[in-house]
Amino acid sequence: GHMIVLGWQEGASQQLLSMLSGERASDEALPVLVSRSLAQNPMSDQIDFVRAERLADPEALERAGISGARGVVVRGENDDETLAAALVSATLNSSIHVVAYFEYQRTAEIAERQAARIETITSLSPELLVRAARDPGSSQVAKLLLSASTADTAFSMLLPEGRAPIRYGDALIGLRRSCNATLVGVGRAGKVDLNCPADDPISSGDTIYYISDNRLDAGAIDWSAMEGAGR
Amino acid sequence: GHMIVLGWQEGASQQLLSMLSGERASDEALPVLVSRSLAQNPMSDQIDFVRAERLADPEALERAGISGARGVVVRGENDDETLAAALVSATLNSSIHVVAYFEYQRTAEIAERQAARIETITSLSPELLVRAARDPGSSQVAKLLLSASTADTAFSMLLPEGRAPIRYGDALIGLRRSCNATLVGVGRAGKVDLNCPADDPISSGDTIYYISDNRLDAGAIDWSAMEGAGR
Numbered sequence: 001g002h003m004i005v006l007g008w009q010e011g012a013s014q015q016l017l018s019m020l021s022g023e024r025a026s027d028e029a030l031p032v033l034v035s036r037s038l039a040q041n042p043m044s045d046q047i048d049f050v051r052a053e054r055l056a057d058p059e060a061l062e063r064a065g066i067s068g069a070r071g072v073v074v075r076g077e078n079d080d081e082t083l084a085a086a087l088v089s090a091t092l093n094s095s096i097h098v099v100a101y102f103e104y105q106r107t108a109e110i111a112e113r114q115a116a117r118i119e120t121i122t123s124l125s126p127e128l129l130v131r132a133a134r135d136p137g138s139s140q141v142a143k144l145l146l147s148a149s150t151a152d153t154a155f156s157m158l159l160p161e162g163r164a165p166i167r168y169g170d171a172l173i174g175l176r177r178s179c180n181a182t183l184v185g186v187g188r189a190g191k192v193d194l195n196c197p198a199d200d201p202i203s204s205g206d207t208i209y210y211i212s213d214n215r216l217d218a219g220a221i222d223w224s225a226m227e228g229a230g231r
Numbered sequence: 232g233h234m235i236v237l238g239w240q241e242g243a244s245q246q247l248l249s250m251l252s253g254e255r256a257s258d259e260a261l262p263v264l265v266s267r268s269l270a271q272n273p274m275s276d277q278i279d280f281v282r283a284e285r286l287a288d289p290e291a292l293e294r295a296g297i298s299g300a301r302g303v304v305v306r307g308e309n310d311d312e313t314l315a316a317a318l319v320s321a322t323l324n325s326s327i328h329v330v331a332y333f334e335y336q337r338t339a340e341i342a343e344r345q346a347a348r349i350e351t352i353t354s355l356s357p358e359l360l361v362r363a364a365r366d367p368g369s370s371q372v373a374k375l376l377l378s379a380s381t382a383d384t385a386f387s388m389l390l391p392e393g394r395a396p397i398r399y400g401d402a403l404i405g406l407r408r409s410c411n412a413t414l415v416g417v418g419r420a421g422k423v424d425l426n427c428p429a430d431d432p433i434s435s436g437d438t439i440y441y442i443s444d445n446r447l448d449a450g451a452i453d454w455s456a457m458e459g460a461g462r
C-alpha cells in the first residue's frame with residue numbers, strides 16, 4: 001500500500017512528502033497528495049496528485065486510492081478541516097493507519113475519542129525547549145530518533161505470529177548482539193511503555209521500538225537464540 | 232542557578248514555564264520570565280517576572296539575573312528577535328546554556344554559526360508525522376521521552392571527572408542492572424551518537440543520554456562495578 005497526504009502547506013508539506021517518498025518500501029507506489037489549494041502537482045517527480053474541493057470528500061479519497069493505502073497523513077488548514085478529513089479517512093478504510101496534526105490539544109483529544117485508531121500529533125516544541133534547557137543536546141537526540149535519513153532512528157517492528165514470548169531483558173541484549181540495535185520499549189493495545197522491566201514478556205502482536213541505522217526485518221531475526229541472553 | 236525565559240506567547244509559554252518550574256532542583260530559584268508584551272507577572276505563584284523594552288536589552292537580562300543563571304530559553308515574536316536575544320544572552324554569560332526556537336531552519340543555522348553554544352530548535356512536526364505514519368505509536372514514544380512529568384524520560388548525565396573510561400556495552404548492561412535505566416547514546420564536543428558500538432569508551436566529560444523514570448545522580452553510581460558487565 002501507498003501513503004496519502006491530505007492538505008498542503010508550502011515548505012512543511014514539501015519536506016514531509018520528500019521524507020515519505022524517500023522511505024518507500026521497494027514495492028511501494030508513490031505517495032499521493034490531496035489538496036484543494038493547488039491547481040497541479042507541485043512535485044511531479046516524487047508524488048502523485050489529486051485535486052479536491054474538500055479534503056474530507058470521499059470521492060477524492062477514493063481517487064487517491066484510499067481503499068488500498070497503508071496510511072494517511074492529515075494536516076489541514078485548521079483543526080476543523082483536519083478533524084473532518086481524518087474521520088472520513090478512518091471510515092473509508094477500516095484497517096488504515098491515520099496520523100493527524102492538530103494545533104490544539106483539545107481537538108486532538110476529540111479526534112482520539114471519536115476514533116481511537118487516529119494517531120494525533122500536536123507541536124512538541126514546548127517539551128523540546130524544556131528538555132534541551134535541562135539536558136543539553138536533547139534536541140539532537142530527538143532529531144536523530146525521528147529522521148530516517150540520518151543514522152540512529154527510532155523504528156518499530158511488529159512481533160511475528162506463532163512465536164513463544166521472549167523476556168524484555170533477553171530481547172534487549174539479543175537485539176544489541178545480533179542486530180546492533182537498542183531496544184527502547186514496547187507498544188501493546190495502543191499503549192507504549194519504554195525501558196520495561198527485564199522480566200516483562202514480549203509476545204506475538206506486540207510492537208517493539210528500537211534504535212538502529214536501518215529498519216530490521218522481523219522475519220529474519222532468530223528470536224529463540226536470544227533466550228537467556230539477558231540473565 | 233535558575234532558568235530565564237525570554238519572550239511570551241499565550242498558551243505555549245505558560246506550558247513551558249510550568250514544566251520548567253516543575254523540574255526545578257531542590258536548591259533552584261524560580262524561573263524568571265522576561266517579556267515586552269506583558270504589563271505584569273502572568274503566573275506569580277510559579278515564576279518571577281521582568282518587564283523589558285526589548286528582549287535583547289542587556290539591562291533587563293541583568294535584572295533577570297543572567298550572570299548567575301544556569302540556562303536561557305528564547306522564543307521571540309519572530310526569528311530576528313529570537314536571534315538578537317540569544318546572541319546577547321550568550322555574550323553576557325560565557326558559560327550559560329542557551330536554547331532558542333526558530334521558525335526557519337536558515338535562521339537557526341545562522342545562530343549556530345555565530346555562537347556554537349546556542350542549541351537551536353525548529354519544529355519537528357514534519358519528522359514526527361512521517362515517523363508516526365511509518366511506525367505507528369512513534370508520537371507516544373517522542374512525547375514520553377521529552378516530558379519529565381511522565382515516566383520514561385530521556386535525561387542526560389555528565390560523566391564525573393577522575394574516572395577510568397568505561398565501555399559503552401558495559402555501561403548499557405550496568406545501568407539497566409543497577410539503575411533500571413536504558414542507555415541510548417553519548418554526547419561529546421557538541422556531537423551526539425546513539426546506539427554506539429559496544430567497545431566505544433565513555434570518558435569523564437562525556438554526556439550520556441538514558442531513559443529513566445527519574446533523573447539519576449552521577450556521583451552515586453558505582454561505575455567501576457560495571458566493568459565487564461556487557462561481555
Ligand SMILES: [Ca+2]
Binds near residue numbers: 196382
Ligand atoms: Ca517504563
Ligand SMILES: [Ca+2]
Binds near residue numbers: 425
Ligand atoms: Ca550510532
